[in-house]
Amino acid sequence: MFGPVSDMVPSTPIFEMYPLGFTTLAEYLERHGLRVRIVNLAVLMLNRPDFDVEAYLRSLDARVYGIDLHWLPHCHGSIEVARLVKKVHPDAPVMFGGLSSSYFHEELASYDCVDFVLRGDSTEEPARMLLEVLRGKGSLDEVPNLTWKDASGAVQVNPLSWVPSDMNSISLDYSFNMKSVIRYRDMMGVVPFKDWLKYPVCASLTCRGCTHDCVTCGGSAYSFREHFGRDKVAFRDPDLLVRDIEHIQRYIPGPMFVLNDFLQAGRTYTRDFVRGLERIKMKNPIGFEFFKPPHEEFYEFLDAHLPDWSVEISVESHDDGVRAAFGKSHYTMDQVEETVRAALNNGCSRFDLYFMSGIPTQTAESVRQTAHYIGELYARLGNDPRLLCFISPMAPFLDPGSRAFDDPAAHGYTLRARTLEEHRQRMVMPSWKHIMNYESAAMSPDEMAEATYDAGLRVNRIKAEAGIVDAATAARTEARITEARVAMERIDRIMEGPELTHDLALWALKEEFDRLSESTVCEKSELNWPHSVELKHVASAAGLLVRESAANLFARVRGEIVPPATSDQHPRPVVQPAVEPEG
Ligand code: B12
Ligand code: SF4
Numbered sequence: 289m290f291g292p293v294s295d296m297v298p299s300t301p302i303f304e305m306y307p308l309g310f311t312t313l314a315e316y317l318e319r320h321g322l323r324v325r326i327v328n329l330a331v332l333m334l335n336r337p338d339f340d341v342e343a344y345l346r347s348l349d350a351r352v353y354g355i356d357l358h359w360l361p362h363c364h365g366s367i368e369v370a371r372l373v374k375k376v377h378p379d380a381p382v383m384f385g386g387l388s389s390s391y392f393h394e395e396l397a398s399y400d401c402v403d404f405v406l407r408g409d410s411t412e413e414p415a416r417m418l419l420e421v422l423r424g425k426g427s428l429d430e431v432p433n434l435t436w437k438d439a440s441g442a443v444q445v446n447p448l449s450w451v452p453s454d455m456n457s458i459s460l461d462y463s464f465n466m467k468s469v470i471r472y473r474d475m476m477g478v479v480p481f482k483d484w485l486k487y488p489v490c491a492s493l494t495c496r497g498c499t500h501d502c503v504t505c506g507g508s509a510y511s512f513r514e515h516f517g518r519d520k521v522a523f524r525d526p527d528l529l530v531r532d533i534e535h536i537q538r539y540i541p542g543p544m545f546v547l548n549d550f551l552q553a554g555r556t557y558t559r560d561f562v563r564g565l566e567r568i569k570m571k572n573p574i575g576f577e578f579f580k581p582p583h584e585e586f587y588e589f590l591d592a593h594l595p596d597w598s599v600e601i602s603v604e605s606h607d608d609g610v611r612a613a614f615g616k617s618h619y620t621m622d623q624v625e626e627t628v629r630a631a632l633n634n635g636c637s638r639f640d641l642y643f644m645s646g647i648p649t650q651t652a653e654s655v656r657q658t659a660h661y662i663g664e665l666y667a668r669l670g671n672d673p674r675l676l677c678f679i680s681p682m683a684p685f686l687d688p689g690s691r692a693f694d695d696p697a698a699h700g701y702t703l704r705a706r707t708l709e710e711h712r713q714r715m716v717m718p719s720w721k722h723i724m725n726y727e728s729a730a731m732s733p734d735e736m737a738e739a740t741y742d743a744g745l746r747v748n749r750i751k752a753e754a755g756i757v758d759a760a761t762a763a764r765t766e767a768r769i770t771e772a773r774v775a776m777e778r779i780d781r782i783m784e785g786p787e788l789t790h791d792l793a794l795w796a797l798k799e800e801f802d803r804l805s806e807s808t809v810c811e812k813s814e815l816n817w818p819h820s821v822e823l824k825h826v827a828s829a830a831g832l833l834v835r836e837s838a839a840n841l842f843a844r845v846r847g848e849i850v851p852p853a854t855s856d857q858h859p860r861p862v863v864q865p866a867v868e869p870e871g
Contacts, residue, residue: 289775289801291720292740292808293361293683296642298481298489298815301805302365304330305481307358307386308493308547309411311465312458316412319459322419325350325468327477329369334482341369346376352422353377354415357396358386360506360685363708364715370401381422385411387506391515391689392708393435397443405435408516409496410452433517448517455524460492460532466539487816488542492532494550494561497521500579502615503648503699506687515689523553530564533574543573543598543816551578551586558586566593573637575600580619581627584634591635599631600640604647605654606661613649613699615691625665628675638674640815645740646682646724648692648699652731652739655679659746671754678810679747681740685711686726700729718794719779719801737776744809745769761811772804 290301299305306328314324327348333339353373357366370382383404389396390407397405406414414433421428428436432450437443465478479485497512498505499521505511512518524532533544550561565574575598582599590597601624605611608620624641631639643662645655662677669675686692688711692699705711705725717723721737731739745766752762775797782793806812 289719289772289779289797290723290805291683291737291772291776292680292744292805293720295680295807295809295812296678296815298483298487298812300334300482302330302334303359303361304328304334307356308460308491309358309386309409310356311462312460313354313412313415314468315459315461315464316457317416317419318464320416322416325472326465327474328479330365331476331479331482335476342372342376345369345372348377350377350380352419353380353382355382355384356386357384357389357392360388360688360711361715363388363711367399367401367712370399374401383415383418385415387516388688388708391506394443394445395708397435397437403437407433407435407448408451409512409518410450410455410458410522412458413452414450451517452522453520455493455496455522456528459528462490462536463539483812488540489545489816490536490540490542491545491547492529492536493524494529494546494548495521495523495552498548498579499552500615500618501691503691504614504646504682504686504693506689506693508615508690510691511687511689514694521552523557526550526553526557526561526564529561530568533565533570534568537568537570537572541572543575544570546574546576549577549579551580551582562590562593570594571596573598575638575640577601580616581623582630583627584630587631587634587636596637597635598638598640599636600642601627602642602644604642604644605650606643606658607650607654610647610650610654614647621661625668628665628669632669632672632674636674638676641675641677643677643679643743644682645679645743646686646726646728646736648701648728649730650728652735655731655736655739655743656746659743659750662747663750666750666754666756671756673754673756676756676814677747677751678814679740679743680809681720681736683720684714684723684725686724692726696726701726702729718783718790719776721776722779722783738773740809741769741773748810757811757814761813765807765810768804768808772808775801775804 294301294303297305306326310326314326317324329341329344332344333341355366355370355373357363366384370384373380373382381403382401383406384396384402385406387409389405393405393407396402404418406418411433414431417426417431418434420426421431428434429444429446431446433448434446435443436446468478469475497518497520498507498509501508501510536544551558573596574594577600581601603611603621603624604614604616606621611617628639628641643658658679662679665677666675686701686703692701693703696703703726705714711725714723714725721733724733727733728736748757748762748765748769751757752759778797779794782790785793
């Protein structure tokens with residue numbers, strides 16, 4: 289029973305979303321004459337219970353198979369998929385990539401079903417070089433960031449030297465995904481998460497890396513420096529970022545999320561980016577995530593240039609001391625309240641505040657206090673329906689490569705798993721409380737689960753009383769949390785019984801657990817912003833369909849398989865980046 293692990297993201301607890309980097313990788317490789325197809329096996333499996341993964345993989349015919357292990361919860365599934373690929377295509381190499389792959393690269397490369405691991409946050413060019421080597425040009429030891437096995441089976445680690453200083457030679461072009469739908473007549477295989485067609489939210493990324501140092505984050509400044517070879521954040525030029533967003537807006541009616549706080553890049557960047565959004569007449573709702581609370585003047589500026597904007601901040605705890613232990617000592621809760629008021633007074637469409645359980649020094653009592661605080665906050669803000677507060681656990685894992693993972697004792701944690709294989713074994717444990725890879729000195733996993741459900745219940749009731757969520761939704765959430773608690777108790781009882789009976793007893797409850805895990809502490813719809821489809825989206829998609837179908841037809845007539853799809857965003861030419869020292 290995976291529980292509330294994915295309540296704060298659009299995915300189900302299977303975490304079926306693939307990294308944005310799949311789109312940038314695919315666009316980059318196609319621009320360089322290679323053919324790429326993205327297949328979201330998890331979405332195909334979720335949508336069709338009778339989906340035969342092995343038969344599907346057998347029907348694919350690729351020279352190389354790439355599998356992401358970016359988020360650690362994919363540690364079990366990704367290896368199992370790699371094993372199946374090797375079973376049905378024994379001669380095809382399998383390559384892995386992503387932040388978790390980079391952290392565990394040597395252990396990962398030691399699995400029989402893994403041939404290559406591309407490390408770091410920017411693998412577009414190393415992947416192109418690797419594929420060229422596999423076509424006979426060059427040798428494996430020349431490919432930057434590559435971990436591989438030599439003829440004797442020994443794992444070789446090339447320098448992590450491809451660390452571009454900006455994000456300007458790539459392109460986040462969703463029309464690649466749309467062209468792929470047309471080319472392979474496969475819609476479900478490419479959508480980013482199960483319910484995307486109902487809620488087509490899109491994301492753009494301002495940078496790779498982070499200027500902050502939150503202790504449990506595997507994407508902090510520390511983690512990038514120590515494990516991914518990056519000393520400085522790589523930003524995307526604001527004009528290119530605006531172009532990414534303009535492009536998405538042309539085809540996709542959904543809300544647009546700008547991930548990674550662009551305020552990190554400074555005032556000039558902020559001015560150019562926001563004015564650029566005005567220039568393209570940004571109409572889709574747009575949301576920004578900020579890593580610290582902005583001032584009122586900034587919201588005035590945003591509102592002067594954008595018609596429909598929202599904000600989200602992860603404040604983690606209402607308690608300034610707990611937040612400081614987490615590594616966010618750079619602002620206080622008073623400043624958060626000030627920023628929420630300022631945003632709401634200046635035209636903000638919606639303000640999401642995220643809180644978390646499981647962080648250093650946080651006790652079960654403190655988690656419950658957070659819920660109490662949320663009630664007071666709503667009261668102070670006149671129950672403004674544009675404020676949405678959420679609380680969820682840091683689960684299933686403490687990020688590998690975070691300060692707290694690398695030095696757990698210093699942050700009051702004990703690790704239950706360190707290696708990749710130990711994490712894989714945890715993934716098959718019966719509930720999220722058992723799966724967790726850490727225990728905090730400040731509260732046990734049992735206390736944490738109880739306090740999180742208590743806080744979830746309380747926040748749900750506060751939102752219902754304040755009219756933030758309707759009575760029916762609140763009643764469903766209350767029922768789910770209550771049922772989830774009972775289910776957790778049943779699991780505990782089963783686990784106390786003889787080991788031989790565990791599997792059978794747990795399997796009998798599987799369907800119920802799946803239902804209870806899809807959303808627990810809130811409904812997915814609470815995360816959604818309103819949006820509408822306009823004629824221009826239909827026209828743009830139809831135009832793309834005609835162009836792409838014609839291109840495919842001519843390619844077939846000319847005897848080519850399929851023409852390379854190139855981005856119409858004219859990204860800057862690839863220049864050799866300033867290579868930073870080996871990490
Ligand atoms: C943006 C972001 C998100 C977005 C992701 C949008 C998307 N589709 O990518 C959202 C908000 C949805 C999200 C969700 C989650 N996130 Co998040 N996220 C981030 C964040 C802030 C930035 C990521 C980033 O910059 N990516 C850019 C680069 C690094 O990745 P990329 O371009 O997508 O991919 C490149 C490489 O990774 C690599 N690569 C990736 N896959 C593959 C595969 C192959 C074959 C190859 C060759 C290369 C390759 O090449 C790509 C191109 O160069 C980081 C924190 C940080 N500062 O890094 C956390 C972070 C990555 N997330 C994290 C976590 C834990 C999660 C969640 C599991 C949280 C949760 N419990 O809900 C979910 C999982 C969602 C899912 N799969 O369903 C952890 C991961 C720790 C770990 N090692 O497991 C991080 C490090 C920090 C954190 N705690 O938030 N996240
Ligand atoms: S939690 Fe967010 S702000 Fe903190 S280090 Fe990670 S990505 Fe940066």
